[in-house]
Amino acid sequence: MTEVVMPQMGESIVEGTLTKWLKKPGEHVERDEPLFEISTDKVDTEIPSPAAGTLTEVLVEEGKTVGINTVVARIDGAGTGAAAKPAGLSVTAAAAAPAPEAPAPAPVSAPPPAAALPVEQPPAEPTGPLSPLVRKMARENNIDLSKVRGTGAGGRISKQDVEAYIAQTAAPAPGPTPVAQPAPPLQAPPPVAPSIPYQAPSGQAKTRIEPMSTMRIKIAEHMVLSKRTSPHVTTVHRVDMTKVAKLRERFKEQFQSNYGFSLTYLPFIARASVAALRQFPLLNASLDGNNIVYHNEINIGIAVALENGLIVPVVRNADEKNILGLQRAVVDLATRARSRQLKPDEVVGGTFSITNFGSFGSLIGTPVINQPQVAIMGVGTVDKTPVVIDDAIAIRSICHLSLSFDHRLIDGALADQFMTKVKQVLENWSEEVL
Amino acid sequence: MRKCQVRELGRIAYGPALELQQQLIAARKAGTAPDHLLLLEHPHVITLGRNGRHEHLLASSEIMERAGISFFPTDRGGDVTYHGPGQLVAYPILDLREWKRDVGAFVRAIEQTIIDTLADYGIEAGRIPKLTGVWVGDRKIAAIGVHISRWVTSHGLALNVSTDLSYFQYIVPCGLTKPVTSMAQLGVRATLEEVSRSLAAHFGRVFDCEMLYEAPVLAAEREN
Numbered sequence: 001m002t003e004v005v006m007p008q009m010g011e012s013i014v015e016g017t018l019t020k021w022l023k024k025p026g027e028h029v030e031r032d033e034p035l036f037e038i039s040t041d042k043v044d045t046e047i048p049s050p051a052a053g054t055l056t057e058v059l060v061e062e063g064k065t066v067g068i069n070t071v072v073a074r075i076d077g078a079g080t081g082a083a084a085k086p087a088g089l090s091v092t093a094a095a096a097a098p099a100p101e102a103p104a105p106a107p108v109s110a111p112p113p114a115a116a117l118p119v120e121q122p123p124a125e126p127t128g129p130l131s132p133l134v135r136k137m138a139r140e141n142n143i144d145l146s147k148v149r150g151t152g153a154g155g156r157i158s159k160q161d162v163e164a165y166i167a168q169t170a171a172p173a174p175g176p177t178p179v180a181q182p183a184p185p186l187q188a189p190p191p192v193a194p195s196i197p198y199q200a201p202s203g204q205a206k207t208r209i210e211p212m213s214t215m216r217i218k219i220a221e222h223m224v225l226s227k228r229t230s231p232h233v234t235t236v237h238r239v240d241m242t243k244v245a246k247l248r249e250r251f252k253e254q255f256q257s258n259y260g261f262s263l264t265y266l267p268f269i270a271r272a273s274v275a276a277l278r279q280f281p282l283l284n285a286s287l288d289g290n291n292i293v294y295h296n297e298i299n300i301g302i303a304v305a306l307e308n309g310l311i312v313p314v315v316r317n318a319d320e321k322n323i324l325g326l327q328r329a330v331v332d333l334a335t336r337a338r339s340r341q342l343k344p345d346e347v348v349g350g351t352f353s354i355t356n357f358g359s360f361g362s363l364i365g366t367p368v369i370n371q372p373q374v375a376i377m378g379v380g381t382v383d384k385t386p387v388v389i390d391d392a393i394a395i396r397s398i399c400h401l402s403l404s405f406d407h408r409l410i411d412g413a414l415a416d417q418f419m420t421k422v423k424q425v426l427e428n429w430s431e432e433v434l
Numbered sequence: 435m436r437k438c439q440v441r442e443l444g445r446i447a448y449g450p451a452l453e454l455q456q457q458l459i460a461a462r463k464a465g466t467a468p469d470h471l472l473l474l475e476h477p478h479v480i481t482l483g484r485n486g487r488h489e490h491l492l493a494s495s496e497i498m499e500r501a502g503i504s505f506f507p508t509d510r511g512g513d514v515t516y517h518g519p520g521q522l523v524a525y526p527i528l529d530l531r532e533w534k535r536d537v538g539a540f541v542r543a544i545e546q547t548i549i550d551t552l553a554d555y556g557i558e559a560g561r562i563p564k565l566t567g568v569w570v571g572d573r574k575i576a577a578i579g580v581h582i583s584r585w586v587t588s589h590g591l592a593l594n595v596s597t598d599l600s601y602f603q604y605i606v607p608c609g610l611t612k613p614v615t616s617m618a619q620l621g622v623r624a625t626l627e628e629v630s631r632s633l634a635a636h637f638g639r640v641f642d643c644e645m646l647y648e649a650p651v652l653a654a655e656r657e658n
Contacts, residue, residue: 010536019484034583037484042566043537044484044511045582211623214555214632339647340635 002051004073006066009040016040017065018072023055029075036072053077138162215309226371230406234366234378237401237419241382243429244268245397251433259328263433266302266356267326269379269401272425274298274319277352280418284351286372287409301350301370302330304337305360311337312370314350323433358382364400374406375415377422436469436532436643440634442627443474448481448506448517451525455588458527462586469532471637471645472525473630476517478503480605483512483579490514490606498604510589512566512579514605520596520616522629526637530585533641541566541578543640544591548576550636551593551629555622565612568593573615593617595629 006016016038023029023036035049053075060072138145148157212220226232248263255263277284277298286293298319301312313333315321321329336342353370358381367378380400387396401422405415443451451474461467480491480503491505491514498505503516517523530540545561548568552559552575559570568576576593594616602614617624638645 010534010538010540012538013536039484039511040537042511042578043541043580043582044509045537046584048584213628214622214624215628339645340631341638341645343639 001056002053002075002077003071004035004050004075006038006060006068006070006072007047008068009038009043009045013040013068015065015067018060018062019044020062021058022046023049025055025058027055029053029055049075051075051077213308215306215311219309222371223368226368229371230369230374231408232366232369232404233407233412233415234402234404235412235415235419236364237403237416237423239399239401239423240387240427241265241268241397241399244426245382247429247433254434255324255327259324261327261331263323263327264330265358265379265382265399266330266354267323268426268429269377269422270300270302270315270318270326270330270354271323271431272422273300273352273354273377275425276418276421278319279421280414282410282414283375283405283418285374285409286351287374287406288372292409295351297349297351299349299351301353301373302333303353303355303367303370304334306338311342311347312350312353313337313342313346314348316349323431353377354379358399364402366402367404369404369406374409375418376404378402378404436641437646438469438471438526438528438638438641438643439467439646440471440473442630442647443472445475445477445519448476448479448504451476451523452506452508455525455527459583459586459588462527462529463584467527468646469529469643470525470527471634472527473634474523474525475519475521475626476523478516478518478601479506480504480514480516481506481508481510482514483508483510487513491604492606493604501601501604503601503604508581508589510579510581512577515577515579515592516601516605517592518597518601520594520598520618520626522593522595522626522633523590524593524630524633524637525590526587526641528587528641530582530587535585537580537582540582540587541580544578544580545576547633547636547640548591548593550640551633552617554632554636555617555624555629557617557620557622570615570620573613575615575617575620593629593633594619595624595626 006018009016017040018036019039020037022034029035029049029052031050031052032048034046035055036047038045038047055073056076057074058072059074060066060070066072138148143162145157148161244265248265248268252263255261281294282292284295284298286295297317300315300318302315303310303312313336315326315329315333318326318329333342333346336346350370350373352373353367353376355365355367355376356379357365357367358379361381363380365378365380367376369376378401380402382397382399384395385398386393387398388394389396401419403415403419443454446454451472455472458467458470458472462469478501480498482491482505493501495505503518526544528540530536534540542561545566545568549559549561552568552570557570557575559568559575561567562569562572566578567574568578576591578591579589581588594614596618597616599614599616599619617629634645
């Protein structure tokens with residue numbers, strides 16, 4: 001004889017409602033065949049039979065809620081037991097209809113009453129979810145939350161509301177206590193990016209109006225903020241990438257076969273930037289009021305174009321990575337940015353950024369600083385170009401690198417020293433690639 | 435990391451979506467399919483959970499038919515609910531044995547996914563003890579109803595993005611006489627596609643799995 005019990009469906013679940021018997025007493029059931037269904041917290045679950053045999057007794061009727069481990073049925077493992085063949089339980093679809101009592105013979109151990117696992121009802125609380133912090137504050141200060149006026153969304157009580165209530169009740173009442181006011185209506189968030197309102201021309205509409213996506217709104221907000229915060233100046237340097245191009249050509253296939261990704265110019269430029277950032281730490285800083293915050297880590301944000309926006313994931317500790325490590329990090333971040341798999345902490349904490357508009361054919365750009373950073377490098381396209389070297393014309397791989405910097409903190413001379421260092425590292429590349 | 439295949443089905447009728455779920459459940463149980471997250475939108479339909487009460491259906495079948503609403507009894511948990519255009523429906527077909535064998539934790543995780551998604555849009559949503567679903571104040575913004583068979587989940591959640599809330603008048607949602615709301619009603623204009631991307635991403639984080647899309651969805655980065 002096998003006892004079938006109400007299974008424990010999870011740590012916090014202490015009871016379940018038996019919604020439907022899928023077998024009648026007297027019927028044969030296979031091991032793992034669905035035997036009954038239970039409902040716990042909006043989840044319906046089919047429970048497989050723990051053993052093969054004849055369902056001899058059904059101890060809990062449909063619609064009843066019982067604690068976990070309560071015996072709900074018995075199965076005679078032999079399959080030949082002289083099971084009572086009562087008028088079968090009603091197993092119609094009407095789950096709500098109570099089924100007749102389990103038949104005699106009386107079970108030796110009756111299922112424990114549902115009260116065996118009491119479920120405490122929480123004290124009445126004001127409507128709306130309460131944060132653990134608010135609950136804790138209420139408990140510690142012995143506050144009846146139903147008396148606190150919530151000003152959050154939908155009248156939700158926030159920490160500030162509780163603080164205000166404490167302040168109000170603690171202070172000697174200066175006059176009649178204001179009666180609780182109705183919660184303010186839910187309000188639409190204000191538009192984030194200021195814009196000149198569009199004036200519809202007279203006559204029929206020649207426009208189509210579409211709301212901006214949230215990402216678009218966030219980008220708009222950030223761009224306006226950045227331009228308002230930092231006086232941008234952009235300087236452009238021409239860099240001979242021939243040496244890097246040759247290295248890249250040599251190792252490209254090896255990268256692909258060894259690591260599954262190709263070798264681009266980006267890790268070289270990032271590596272050169274690291275060298276220059278080390279030498280000129282002011283470009284790896286932020287402004288906080290009238291203080292300069294120097295960052296000890298070099299975390300480089302890499303702008304990644306998405307179909308309808310952009311995101312700047314961060315290569316952390318870029319100074320600790322070689323070409324392979326940088327390339328791997330860039331590929332990983334770009335791939336996950338596109339499948340929206342970035343973790344929130346992977347798009348913050350950057351101390352300098354690089355944007356590679358050259359991949360879209362641009363020669364020179366004037367990128368916008370990614371606040372609160374103070375500089376961003378823009379990478380133009382790398383093209384074979386005739387250049388004059390020692391009064392002779394040569395064909396070289398030329399790239400224009402631009403640097404937009406915050407003129408509050410960085411002067412042109414420093415910016416150009418920084419760029420000269422980047423250029424010097426790239427043009428005289430000496431580091432091993434693999 | 436576990437992988438979860440995302441399928442964006444667009445607008446699909448309840449019946450075919452149910453069939454697809456059943457195929458995927460069978461394949462998942464047989465071990466021939468990975469975990470799936472189906473993201474879709476239904477035409478007007480009212481469904482009744484296994485524990486649902488017909489009296490929570492307020493309109494006669496005749497009135498519903500005239501309003502273009504179809505009706506489906508289903509095997510998910512929960513009571514009666516409405517699905518329709520502007521509502522993001524997500525059906526996770528997961529084998530919980532590879533995550534946590536915990537029905538309660540699963541429902542809480544689904545709620546967390548929705549709460550995190552709404553936070554992306556500046557909506558502060560939360561839970562109400564003993565009332566499964568996601569709430570903004572005392573208004574319900576997302577409903578949850580799940581079926582589990584051998585730890586494989588089906589059915590899931592319905593989040594009101596820009597749902598025409600007047601359709602809820604035909605039912606007592608989940609048997610609760612509490613008001614419903616939508617992201618649009620809270621002043622957030624967002625497309626279903628956008629919210630479904632955000633939801634899938636949060637789903638991946640909450641359930642700690644890598645979300646795989648069928649085709650590259652974003653502009654491919656060209657090599658410099």
